[in-house]
Amino acid sequence: xxxxxxxxxxxxxxxxxxxxxxxxxxxxxxxxxxxxxxxxxxxxxxxxxxxxxxxxxxxxxxxxxxxxxxxxxxxxxxxxxxxxxxxxxxxxxxxxxxxxxxxxxxxxxxxxxxxxxxxxxxxxxxxxxxxxxxxxxxxxxxxxxxxxxxxxxxxxxxxxxxxxxxxxxxxxxxxxxxxxxxxxxxxxxxxxxxxxxxxxxxxxxxxxxxxxxxxxxxxxxxxxxxx
Amino acid sequence: xxxxxxxxxxxxxxxxxxxxxxxxxxxxxxxxxxxxxxxxxxxxxxxxxxxxxxxxxxxxxxxxxxxxxxxxxxxxxxxxxxxxxxxxxxxxxxxxxxxxxxxxxxxxxxxxxxxxxxxxxxxxxxxxxxxxxxxxxxxxxxxxxxxxxxxxxxxxxxxxxxxxxxxxxxxxxxxxxxxxx
Numbered sequence: 001x002x003x004x005x006x007x008x009x010x011x012x013x014x015x016x017x018x019x020x021x022x023x024x025x026x027x028x029x030x031x032x033x034x035x036x037x038x039x040x041x042x043x044x045x046x047x048x049x050x051x052x053x054x055x056x057x058x059x060x061x062x063x064x065x066x067x068x069x070x071x072x073x074x075x076x077x078x079x080x081x082x083x084x085x086x087x088x089x090x091x092x093x094x095x096x097x098x099x100x101x102x103x104x105x106x107x108x109x110x111x112x113x114x115x116x117x118x119x120x121x122x123x124x125x126x127x128x129x130x131x132x133x134x135x136x137x138x139x140x141x142x143x144x145x146x147x148x149x150x151x152x153x154x155x156x157x158x159x160x161x162x163x164x165x166x167x168x169x170x171x172x173x174x175x176x177x178x179x180x181x182x183x184x185x186x187x188x189x190x191x192x193x194x195x196x197x198x199x200x201x202x203x204x205x206x207x208x209x210x211x212x213x214x215x216x217x218x219x220x221x222x223x224x225x226x227x
Numbered sequence: 228x229x230x231x232x233x234x235x236x237x238x239x240x241x242x243x244x245x246x247x248x249x250x251x252x253x254x255x256x257x258x259x260x261x262x263x264x265x266x267x268x269x270x271x272x273x274x275x276x277x278x279x280x281x282x283x284x285x286x287x288x289x290x291x292x293x294x295x296x297x298x299x300x301x302x303x304x305x306x307x308x309x310x311x312x313x314x315x316x317x318x319x320x321x322x323x324x325x326x327x328x329x330x331x332x333x334x335x336x337x338x339x340x341x342x343x344x345x346x347x348x349x350x351x352x353x354x355x356x357x358x359x360x361x362x363x364x365x366x367x368x369x370x371x372x373x374x375x376x377x378x379x380x381x382x383x384x385x386x387x388x389x390x391x392x393x394x395x396x397x398x399x400x401x402x403x404x405x406x407x408x
Contacts, residue, residue, distance in 0.1 A: 031296075038356050084363050097360065104357045112296070132293070135229060135236070140290050143240030147248060150241060183385050188392035191277065194245075195398060198237035205233060 021059065024127040029056075030111045037107035043100070049107050056114045070113050078102035135211065142201055150197065154190045161185040231286070235278045243291035246270040246311070250295070261374025264346060265382035267311060268339035271318045272386045276329045277399060281319065288315025310349040314342035314379070332387050339383025343376035 021029070037049055057067070078099070085098030129137040158168060166185035167178040205211075231239075249266040274287035292308030321328060321338035328334040351368040355361070393399045 038353075041358055081359075081367075084367055085360075088360070088363050088366075101357060101359050108353075108357070133229075135233075136290070139233075139236045139240040140243075140294060142237060143244040143290070144294060146241075147244045150245070151248075179385070180388070183388050184392055187385065188389050188396070191273065191389065191393060192396060192398050194241045195234075195238055195277075198234045198241060201237055202233035210233065 022127075024130060027127055027131070033111035034108050037104060037111075040104070040107075046100075046103055046107060050103075053107065053110050053114060056111070060114050062114060066113065070110065073109070074102075074106050077105055081105065138205070138210070146197060146201065150194065153193050153197070154186070157189050157193065158186050161189075231278070231280055231283075235280065235283075236286075239274050239278060239283060239287040240290055242270045242274040242287045243294060246287070246291045247294045261343070261346065261371055261376075262378050264314070264339075264343045264375035265378040267314050267382070268318075268342045268379040269382035269385060271315050271342065272329075272335060272338065272383050273389065275318050275322050276386055276390045277393070281323065284315045284318040284322070285312070286315075288312045288318075291315075309352065310346070313345035313349055317342045317345050329390050330387060332384055335383040335386045336380040339379040339381070340376045341379075342383075343374075343379030344372055346375035347372035 033049065033052065037046070040046055040049060081102045082095070082098035085094035085101070088094060089097070128141055131137075132140065161168060161181075164185075166181045167173075167175075168182050168186050172178045173182060246266055249270075250263045270291075271284040271288055275284040277283075280286075288311045289308070292311040295307045295311065318338055321341055325334055325338070328338055347368045350371045351364055354364040354367055359367070390399065
């Protein structure tokens with residue numbers, strides 16, 4: 001019904017770029033560094049973790065947009081936690097503990113932001129297959145892979161409904177009276193479309209004898225090369 | 228998940244993916260504490276309402292949690308899984324206790340608020356783990372939970388009309404969506 005070539009081509013282009021770190025190592029590093037940030041208490045340990053994160057920022061060649069996103073989260077989270085500490089203990093006794101906890105929280109989420117942003121979808125799917133059951137890995141990878149297509153479809157439905165007079169533009173949704181239009185004209189048809197796409201993928205997988213073998217099988221090109 | 232048809236598993240996967248992406252998209256623009264529970268409650272209730280399987284919301288929550296943890300979203304690192312899983316368990320438990328809840332706006336709002344309450348435990352768990360002062364932990368968690376309850380109830384309000392419309396389209400099997408197996 002709608003063109004699906006654009007998101008798929010975009011994903012294909014992303015696959016061509018060589019990943020700075022293999023997906024499996026990126027996922028493992030993400031988990032280990034986040035856990036280390038939760039368990040670490042001493043400022044020296046936090047300084048080491050910050051240093052590792054800084055090195056990873058350079059290794060993963062993060063773009064400006066991702067860095068800005070991290071900086072905004074840092075400011076927001078740090079502001080709330082430090083503010084609560086200042087309210088509770090006053091400026092003298094509350095400033096350092098508040099900043100310390102904010103620093104620790106930042107180090108908890110930062111590895112994920114740094115490491116996963118450079119990993120392509122298909123390599124992630126292959127890496128996921130190593131830590132999840134084959135069926136769950138397929139479902140999760142397929143859902144993430146087809147998400148751009150789904151968003152394109154939802155955008156097309158929204159455009160068509162707007163042409164029919166539905167009041168679902170962002171500024172129109174500030175008025176609660178238009179929320180009914182959103183549910184009936186956009187959400188319900190989008191769910192129908194999601195069910196159709198799920199049915200198509202399931203049908204394709206069944207035809208390819210999905211589930212015949214316990215381990216996930218894939219095309220040679222989708223396999224992650226060893227570092 | 229192996230007991231569930233692939234189509235329904237994929238639908239739960241899409242609910243999980245949309246949950247993660249809407250949370251990511253709206254986090255930056257609103258900047259209001261607890262507003263992510265709006266989408267969490269909506270998509271978890273949608274998953275449970277469309278798939279007549281007792282653990283549907285939990286499965287969707289688990290997939291969303293894994294995706295969010297892997298994508299480095301949320302403030303909990305790997306613990307972000309629990310932040311989606313706990314509301315999902317609340318939704319499944321609610322659907323088990325009140326099988327007719329998907330037809331009632333009020334009951335859906337109640338379950339949405341119950342899903343929001345779980346934010347208290349997730350936030351308190353993470354804050355205590357990083358060594359925050361207990362007095363600040365309870366205030367911080369309570370603040371987050373109250374906001375999450377309100378947004379969870381709001382998000383759940385949209386479920387009955389959507390399910391009614393889907394039933395009218397004949398997309399959902401009329402015998403299965405209001406009665407949990």
